[in-house]
Structures are given as structure tokens and as C-alpha cells.
Amino acid sequence: MTTSTLLHGPxxxxxxxxxxxxxxxxxxxxxxxxxxxxxxxxLGSTMVGTALAATLIAPLWLLILxxxxxxxPHLVADLRYMLVRPGYHRRLALVVLAGPPLAYVALGGHLLxxxxxxxxxxxxxxxxxxxxxxxxxxxxxxxxxxAALGRTGDVVFAHLHNAIAVLLWWAWRPRKSRLHWLPLAxxxxxxxxxxxxxxxAAVRASGGLQWFGGGMxxxxxxxxxxxxxxxxxxLRLVLLFCxxxxxxxxxxxxxxxxxDRARATPxxxxxxxxxxxxxMGRPLLWAAIAVATALALWAARDLMAACHGYFRMxxxxxxxxxxxxxxxxxxxxxxxxxxRSGPEEHAP
Numbered sequence: 001m002t003t004s005t006l007l008h009g010p011x012x013x014x015x016x017x018x019x020x021x022x023x024x025x026x027x028x029x030x031x032x033x034x035x036x037x038x039x040x041x042x043l044g045s046t047m048v049g050t051a052l053a054a055t056l057i058a059p060l061w062l063l064i065l066x067x068x069x070x071x072x073p074h075l076v077a078d079l080r081y082m083l084v085r086p087g088y089h090r091r092l093a094l095v096v097l098a099g100p101p102l103a104y105v106a107l108g109g110h111l112l113x114x115x116x117x118x119x120x121x122x123x124x125x126x127x128x129x130x131x132x133x134x135x136x137x138x139x140x141x142x143x144x145x146x147a148a149l150g151r152t153g154d155v156v157f158a159h160l161h162n163a164i165a166v167l168l169w170w171a172w173r174p175r176k177s178r179l180h181w182l183p184l185a186x187x188x189x190x191x192x193x194x195x196x197x198x199x200x201a202a203v204r205a206s207g208g209l210q211w212f213g214g215g216m217x218x219x220x221x222x223x224x225x226x227x228x229x230x231x232x233x234x235l236r237l238v239l240l241f242c243x244x245x246x247x248x249x250x251x252x253x254x255x256x257x258x259x260d261r262a263r264a265t266p267x268x269x270x271x272x273x274x275x276x277x278x279x280m281g282r283p284l285l286w287a288a289i290a291v292a293t294a295l296a297l298w299a300a301r302d303l304m305a306a307c308h309g310y311f312r313m314x315x316x317x318x319x320x321x322x323x324x325x326x327x328x329x330x331x332x333x334x335x336x337x338x339x340r341s342g343p344e345e346h347a348p
Contacts, residue, residue: 014269036264037179044183044255051246052190052233056202059242060212063221065243067310068299070249072292077252078317081168082324083262084279093124094166098323106316112152114319115143121323125330135330155227159237161318164325165251170330172259186249194243195236203239214303 022029032039054062083089101117102111122135146153166187170180193199203209209218218235226237258266266274277285291313299306 041179047250048186055243074252162248
């Protein structure tokens with residue numbers, strides 16, 4: 001039995017619900033279907049509002065459940081758009097030089113090995129010698145800065161890596177309007193609000209800091225996300241990370257896939273799965289489904305251990321994004337890549 005056969009029922013049901021809603025919304029939703037920029041602006045703005053509300057109401061549960069629910073799908077998207085779609089996996093020099101340091105980071109190696117991978121990727125980029133040298137120097141400067149921070153560098157990198165997806169989304173294709181600035185502006189405003197006294201008072205009033213599981217309460221999240229910071233600012237940084245992580249997942253699973261398609265109108269779920277299967281292959285998708293299922297069963301038995309297991313497994317992906325961002329910057333950016341054309345574009 002193939003993955004497509006196994007998922008035929010759920011995907012068909014999702015498409016049935018989609019058609020039902022589209023028929024009833026009719027003219028109201030037609031502009032969103034036809035205009036990608038408008039759809040992205042509405043989707044991104046809705047995502048920001050939802051992430052902000054969830055952060056104010058139940059930030060600790062969002063920090064716990066977000067990676068367990070969306071983590072594995074977002075890793076698949078990360079590999080798809082940062083490795084497969086640009087064709088980096090077919091470039092021998094990149095695989096041989098940048099691959100081993102990334103693998104070592106995935107196995108628990110120090111943060112600086114990830115910067116080594118990015119530096120090596122920059123060194124063999126398809127660009128002029130001057131651009132390659134500039135890329136290597138920039139990566140080396142970042143590596144030096146993070147090395148000077150010691151353990152804090154890991155925490156800072158975790159915070160900053162949430163923004164990488166937003167920057168990649170912004171640069172992914174040429175824009176015909178300025179509508180994409182709306183969700184970007186809302187992200188900036190929400191981030192500024194979350195480090196304010198008002199946000200801290202709101203989350204305390206909602207009782208959100210008392211709702212958590214697996215022993216991962218406020219003190220644990222402060223230790224993990226803002227060690228060595230004063231008590232008031234420590235909680236603000238936890239809230240900011242919670243919001244940014246949710247946006248990070250939303251970009252990888254919603255905004256960036258829509259930006260990558262050649263066709264402006266959104267495809268059916270069946271067509272989306274066909275495109276994903278064509279890009280990633282059935283074995284990898286089966287493996288991802290197995291890992292996600294195992295992670296859910298593990299979380300039901302030991303929530304904290306499952307969270308730690310996911311973060312160990314996913315440790316490489318921030319550095320993969322760094323490598324891809326360096327290559328996109330040096331080689332001209334994702335705007336110059338051909339948009340997707342395949343099952344996802346043509347399936348009914």
C-alpha cells in the first residue's frame with residue numbers, strides 16, 4: 001500500500017470540506033483564490049493575530065505542543081525548500097563539504113560546526129570570487145560573535161533562527177504589490193507588544209503562566225530560553241520566543257509553500273500531496289509520518305523527554321537554513337529560482 005493510497009480518505013475528505021466552503025463563500029472568497037498577494041497578506045495577518053492571542057492565553061502549552069505537533073512537518077518543509085527545491089542536494093561540492101558538519105551538529109556537535117558548514121557552502125557558491133570571499137567573511141564574523149557568547153550563543157541562535165524563515169519568505173519571489181508589508185508590520189508590532197508591561201500583565205491575568213505540563217513551567221522555559229536574564233525581561237523573552245516560533249512554523253507550512261508555486265491559485269490538497277511526494281519521495285514521507293507518530297506516543301508517556309528528543313533531532317535545521325540563506329544571498333536569491341511546475345500545479 002502506498003502513502004497516497006493510505007491517505008486517500010483523509011485527503012479526499014479535506015478536499016470535500018474545501019469545496020463545500022468555497023461554494024458557500026462564493027464571491028467573498030474569489031479575490032483570495034485569484035490573487036496570491038492578497039491571500040498571503042490575509043493568511044499572514046490572520047496567522048499573526050492567532051499566534052499573538054495564543055501566546056497571551058496559553059504560552060507554555062504553545063511552547064510544549066507546537067514542536068510536537070508541527071515540528072516534524074516543518075522539518076520536511078525545511079528540507080524541501082532549503083535543499084531539494086533549489087537543487088543543492090545535487091551539487092556534489094556542497095554535499096561533500098557542508099554535509100558532514102551539518103550531520104555532526106545533528107548528532108550533538110557544537111554550534112560553531114554549523115557556521116563551518118555555512119562558510120564552506122559560501123566558499124563553493126556559484127558566484128564570483130569576490131562574492132564568495134565576502135560570504136565567507138560574513139559567516140566567519142557571525143561565528144566569532146556567537147563563539148564569544150559561549151552557551152548564551154545557542155540561546156541567541158535559537159531566537160534569531162525564528163526570524164530566518166520570515167526573511168526567506170520575504171525574499172522568495174518578486175512582489176507585484178506591497179500587501180506583503182501588512183503581515184510583516186503586524187509581526188513587528190506584535191513582537192514589540194510582547195516585550196511590554198501590558199503584555200506581561202495580560203498573560204499573568206489570563207493565567208497562562210500556570211497552564212503547562214510535564215514539569216515545563218515558567219522557570220523551566222526561562223532556564224531554556226532566557227538564562228541569566230532578570231526575572232521581568234526573562235518572561236518577556238519567553239513570550240517573544242513563543243510567538244516567533246509559532247510564526248516560524250506558519251511560514252514554513254503556509255506562507256512559503258504558497259509563494260513557491262508557479263500557479264497563483266491554490267491547488268487541492270490532493271495536488272499538494274502529489275507535489276510533496278514528487279519532491280521528497282515516498283520513503284522520506286513514510287519516515288516522517290513514522291517519526292511524528294512515535295513522537296506523539298512518546299509525549300503521551302513522557303512529555304518532557306519527547307520535547308527534548310525532538311529538539312535534539314531538529315538541532316541541525318537552523319544551520320541548514322543558515323547555509324541556504326548564505327547561498328541564496330551570494331548567488332542572487334530565491335527570486336531568481338524557477339517556480340514549481342509539476343503535479344502540484346496541474347492536478348485537479
